[in-house]
Amino acid sequence: MSTVTAHTPEAPPLSFLDRVAQATPGPTRLDMCIQCGTCGGSCPSGPDMDHTPRQIFAMIRAGMEEEVLASNTPWYCVSCYYCMVRCPQEVHITDIMYTLKSMAVEAGLYGDMTGADLSQTFVSMVENYGRSFEFGLATRHYLKHQPLKAVVRAQMGFGLLTKGRLDLTPHKIDNMDQLNAILDKAKELEVSA
């Protein structure tokens, strides 16, 4: 049996498209996008995005990494999944948006970090208590980002409180050590992926 002897050049560095696909669990089908605009048309916050999801996908293919990761688009995704169930090519749009968020956090390219900080605050709360609690989330988040609006939020928090719908203290799960061991291991795996 003859063997292929052609010169094999060193593998080129992964494209941005490849890296987005690799960082997303399961298939993305990003390469199947036909640019029809169903996602951009369906998106509830589409009018407020820098780029419609469709444009983001074209930009990913064009290798426009900085522009993509600096865009507000993934942060304005509300996870409503309309785009994903309507996409005629079954592109995993919402999953890709999550990937872009985590890549943007790492790259530090998105100017308005409100969304990123919300997520970070949430994550640190979960890592401290195992559960989230809205009061802590809202105050920490708002005092940092929108101190003026924090007043509005404080009133609402007060309303929730008086109606017995808000606690001021977090519930902590019993086996916090176990959860942290699991999350630490997952973080290691995330880095190596």
Place this chain on the structure above:
Amino acid sequence: MSTPIDNQDTGKERIGVYVCHCGSNIAATVNVEDVAVWAQDELGDEGVVVSRDYKFMCSSLGQELIERDIEQKDLTRVVVAACSPHLHEQTFRSACGRAGLNPYLCELVSIREQVSWVHTDREMATEKAKAVVAGGVERVIENEPLEPLHVPIHEATLVVGGGIAGIQAAIEIADAGHQVYMVEREASIGGHMAQFDKTFPTLDCAACILTPKMVTAGMHPNIKLMTWSEVERVEGYVGNFTVTIRQKPRYVDTDLCTGCGICWEKCPKKIVDEVFEAGLGYRKAVYTPFAQAVPKYPVIDTENCIYFQNGKCRACEKLCPTNAIDFSQEEQFTTITVGNIILATGYDLFDARRIPQYGYGRLANVFTSIEFERMCNAAGPTNGEIVLRDGVTHPQSVGIIHCVGSRDRNYNNYCSVICCMSSLKFAHLVKERTGAQVYNFYIDMRTAFKDYDEFYQRVLEEGTLFVRGRVAEVSDAARLPGEEGKLIIQAEDTLVGKQRRIPVDMVILATGLEPRKDAKDVAHKFGISCSANGWFTEKHPKLDPVATMTEGIFIAGAVQGPKDIPR
């Protein structure tokens, strides 16, 4: 086993093996040289005396190679490892015949369709090719020389389906002097085309083209029409098919009926016509689908007939001037013998209710393309007036949505071919008859045939606005001023890169084509194959586009896949 041609010394067959590269089709995945050498070395015990590989075995040089070997090396058997026997079995058998070997002592084994095209691992593909060749050698040893037999055939043809494709096929065969039987499920021939008003790209009237052909088919001495009938059973083989046809009772004696129409004028039961009028108009319980029906005789719809349901009424029977109503009719089975069968059973339309976000069935002024065709038809429910569901209001703005149920992996992943052009036709008709503002929402404009793009240009000139973006949803929930009471079409205008909400009065959904619901059963009944989608498969898209894998059974029209009328 008999060995009719003596082996020279060993008593074994003398076998030649010929391995084809098929350019790179096979050679890219299978090491053909290796297969050829291996057959020579390893299959000697089976009787292989020569084994060769060649770039294109089916070329005249390749065939001559085999012929020369047969003559010079006294081959008694030939195995060609190449493409599927469907493609070139005849080619190589003929070559053997020319060299004096009985053609049936040649076997073609497929190392293209069954090996190189379906594998990527070269080493394993090569091993599989060897196994396939070894199998071919074992088999060819058992072959016996055969002589072709001549049997009488019937020259009549059965055409199943009386739409434009079936009618055209029937007329051409009948004009050539052969007998045709045409079986149609509905009460009249004509099919979908009879429902249309205008046809693209010429905008000539569908009826003006179709009805003369229907009349020709109905009157042709060589065509026997069997409407309100279905094929029950098919037996036999090419040239000799025995077909049993089930004729549903019309409850009208066609020998007596003159088609005068008194019965359906007087019938007291009015129902929505879901078939011909696509749910947009009414018919009676005794009816012909449309005025120009061929044949002209009506049928009684027992599910809605008052007499069949309650045992009372009989108005049609009492008033028929020729006493043609016959409530005692029963199903009849007829057996015919034909040599060929043409399947022209057509297509169904995608059910727009499957896409709830477009609102069809919930939002009154969302229409399907076939509803709109009926609306435009001068003989249709609105006498050709384009109005909203209230029956009186003319729309001032209309949105036409392309690709409804097509090019979508959630429904049908293929392009339905006709919708771009019919949507352009709709845009033109709306403009012409109402002056309304028209928006066409498309993914890609596909106007690829003669005079089609010119038609697109014309519709652009008429002022239709095109939005490149697949519509996300149609809603009656007004969000912004100007949207109240309208249907709002929400889409990304991809050429602007912005989401748009366009309020309109009427939405037309260009629904795609689908195989008939019972396509798989029909394919099974006639012993032919269909694709995963359900379209009937031709023998070869280029070499034999209207034949099927079953000899004597042919396909015509959109039963093969989405097609427009010119095709």
Place this chain on the structure above:
Amino acid sequence: MSKYLFYPGCSMQRSARPYLDSLLAIQDDMAMELEEVQDWNCCGATEYAAVQQMGSYALISRNLALAAQQVNGTRDVMAACSACYLNLAKTDRYLRQDPALAADINTALGAGGLHYDPGTVSVRHLLEVVFNDVGLESIHNKVVRPLKGLRVAPYYGCMVVRPDPDNRFRNPEYPMSLDEIMETIGAQVIDFPEKAHCCSGHMTQISPEVAYELIRRLIHAATDAGADMMVTLCPMCQLNLDAYQSEVNKHFGTDYHMPVLYFTQLMGLAFGHDPVELGLGKEFISSREVLAKIGVDVPEVEEKPTPARRKKDDPSLPMPSMPKRRTSKVDEENT
């Protein structure tokens, strides 16, 4: 009695307390037995995955692993919060589909002494359990006070019906199960065009202006359709539509008054339960008036803040007590 392993989720214990209370109130009527998943943790909502994908799957998988240990007579894990349901269901689905991901996740779980075989539990949402397991007929049989004359806009939101990883709802665009449940308890269900549109999710925290518009669309459509109230099945949806409604009115100069209740609260009313037991009156946009229409009297909830639990080692001194805060209505009249 049908048993379910119950995953309440963080909101049910807090802002969605009325959802939990009403569910617990009617569980016997529906012959449901709820066994809480022991020591469950947060599902990560829509935030955790934005920071770490692997971490988010591990976080969720801990719950699946804990639930799997409790499988006994039932393998149904039921969540009432849409985001919790989707996170659990989607993760189980992805783990089943992607053995490499499952292996990684089990490596992480292993660090905490846990293991999960994908598919061990079956993740379900309360709405689907009520619709399919309890069924309309049993619901009908329990109704003692049909909600005649109450016009409700059934609101599903997103994550229960989309992306529907296990194909349980089958209608991501125009679901009908909640409509049918509401009809069964005697309510007049309106054809609500925005029934599966987005409540704005976490956008209230990121860009309130964007969020207000999304909320306005829904309330506007329900008002336009003549609904007395919206009925929902998700804590986040309820919070956004209810708690932010006055902000929306301020922002757009509108005067919407659209109460938003949980479907379990309305079922509880129809089953004859006491409004207080069902957590009624805790909503911002009061449902008193519309419920009075059908003869239900919702008592005013005492507006008394629950004092924060004081930590054992908290050295701080108590705050001076303040005069009772006046309602905003009085404020407006005074100015």
